Amino acid sequence: MKRGAGQLINFRDNARRAIENPTLRRAMRHATESFRQKRSDAIVGIPFEEWREQASELRRTVIGDIKGYVDEFAVNATKRGAIVHRVKTAGDARDLIGAILKDNGAKNIVKSKSMVTEEIHLNKHLENLGLRVIETDLGEYIIQIAGETPSHIIVPAIHKSREQIGRLFCEKLSCDFSDDPTVLTNTARKILRQEFLTADAAISGANCYIADTGSIVLFTNEGNGRMVTTLPPLHIVVTSIEKALPSIENLPLLMRLLPRSATGQTLTSYLSIITGARMPGAATGAKQLHIVLLDNGRSEIAKGPYREILKCIKCGACMNVCPVYGMIGGHAYDSTYPGPMGVILSTLLNGIENAHPLLDATTLCGACTEACPVKVPLLKLLYELREMRVDKGYNQTVESLGMAGFGIAAKHAHIFQAGQTSARALWSLAGYLSPLTVNRLPKPTNRTFRRRFS
Ligand code: SF4
Structure with missing residues (x-):
């Protein structure tokens, strides 16, 4: 959702508060150090630079013709029984999804992680319509019951310690205190299993969509993605237009790069490729599959000088290496996407008049650019946006x-x-x-x- 005029992001005060919170800083240091180490280990002995170059070229091709890939995808997905919707704004997306759910009489909705639904503030809208929405990714579930927003695009509850999560479960789920991750996971699992079985509809994101087969692809590490996309009769996929891959043959490259960069895994635990709605006679899959492709300013970004930010595959590696993000976490950015890529994307999506304080959230050290698996020139884009800030007179007097x-x-x-x-x-x-x-x-x-x- 674009911020309204005058809704300036108060980055300095947010960052100050975060820095003064020792628990947050400890949790952030521990998590980002661990992700950095795992990523470094995962790229030893493989032609990482060669893959990065290929992925960069591939993503550049996609953002050079987003409309062409959206058209091709829409034709192929429709042939397989999916209903494809192209929406211009966050408001259009919210209204459309609300209408689909209402028309189908859905009341209980299970969700798999989707940053695009965070971008459009979907949960709040659906709750205002009287619908019950349950996040089923463990990290998302934690922040949902805490009444917070994600602090990281891959690890939403990165800012919380095990003890904080234990206390939260105790208070909200009326269970005995434990800070053992297995016990906490089993508590959530028991509750969520019942939600999967009784849900009327599901909403998920997609890590990419494939133009030549009309498929959507999900990389997940918990079984929740499979449950969400196969059990309820109605499934709505919400993703953004730049996430195309031209062909299914391009998928292995993403499978090599994304998990290594995100969590240091050589492969994701679950890879789901969903092509169309459930076929007659098939045992699983949603009977009705809607795919919502959100623009929300991306077509304009793709025409301009900052277009390379759309190459991003949302792996989170730039956050894990960023010294600013590692100290303050994601909430200080007060926008859906934090860290180096978030500073750029949030400035472009929200307008520099609202988001220019975020441009201070960088040391310009360039670690993000080195870590990026698709070679988004983050440092160059940050410099250029800071120049734009000066040209527009938004830099601080001091x-x-x-x-x-x-x-x-x-x-x-x-x-x-x-x-x-x-x-x-x-x-x-x-x-x-x-x-x-x-x-x-x-x-x-x-x-x-x-x-x-x-
Ligand atoms: S900019 Fe690069 S490193 Fe950062 S999230 Fe996107 S793909 Fe990952």
């Missing part, structure tokens, strides 16, 4: 004054030297004014290059 001051100092050695001395003296004070800055930047040294040289 930043403009700072840059002007630095310009003068860089041209006059004695001013530069005086600046270095005062920076050292004022550093401890800066900690009170901006903890984020102090955590991001190294402390000014006592032995500067100039001193050593002389």
Whole structure:
């Protein structure tokens, strides 16, 4: 959903609050370090660079002709009995999905993880229509009962410790306290199993859709994706238009890159390829399959200078390596997509007038660009958006004054030297004014290059 005029993202205050929360920081450090290590291990001994290059080329081809792939997919999926809907805005998508569910008399809906449904704020809309929506991915289920939004696109509850989840289950599900992941998973499993069996309808996302077969593909690590997409009689897939793969033959490349980059797995636990609605005589599958392809500004982005962000396959690797995200988690970004790719996509989807504070959520270290399995030039896009922010006059006065001051100092050695001395003296004070800055930047040294040289 696009933010309205004046709904400025208050990134600085959000980040400050996150930094002052030691439990959050501990959970984030532990999770991101573990994902980074697993990813590094998973790409040893394989031609990762070669695959990245191929995937980058493939995704570039797709975003060069999104409409063509949507058309081809719609023809092939319709032939297999699916009903394909193309929607322009988040509001159109919400209205359409609400209408499909109402027309079919659905009341209880089970969901498998879908960031696009988060983008359009679907759950709230359906609940306002009197429908009951249950998230069935464990991470999504945790944040749903906590009344929160995802903090990571792959690991929604990344910001929570095991103890916090144990206390949450105790309070909301009236069970005994435990912080053992097996016990917690079994508690959720027991409840969710009943939901799968009694649901009237299902909603899922898709990691990609395949133009030449009309299939949608889901990569999941829990059995919930299979339950959601096969048990209820009505299944609605909600995905965005840029997620095309031209051919089923391209799928193995994505199967190699996505799990390795997301969680450090060589293969995802469950790969589901769904082609059309249930055929007569088939034992499983939804009798009615609707596929909602959301544009929500992407066609415009695809025509512009930031189009390469649409190459993104939503693996989350750029978040796991980002020093800013690793310190503050996803909620500080106050938008569906956090981390480096989120800063770019959220700025483009919400408008720079609402999202420009997010452009501070980077150290411009470039780790995200190196980690990206489809070579989205994240660093370049971040630079260019920051330039756009300056051109449009959204940069902060203090930043403009700072840059002007630095310009003068860089041209006059004695001013530069005086600046270095005062920076050292004022550093401890800066900690009170901006903890984020102090955590991001190294402390000014006592032995500067100039001193050593002389
Ligand atoms: S930008 Fe690249 S690394 Fe980040 S989520 Fe997208 S594909 Fe993954």
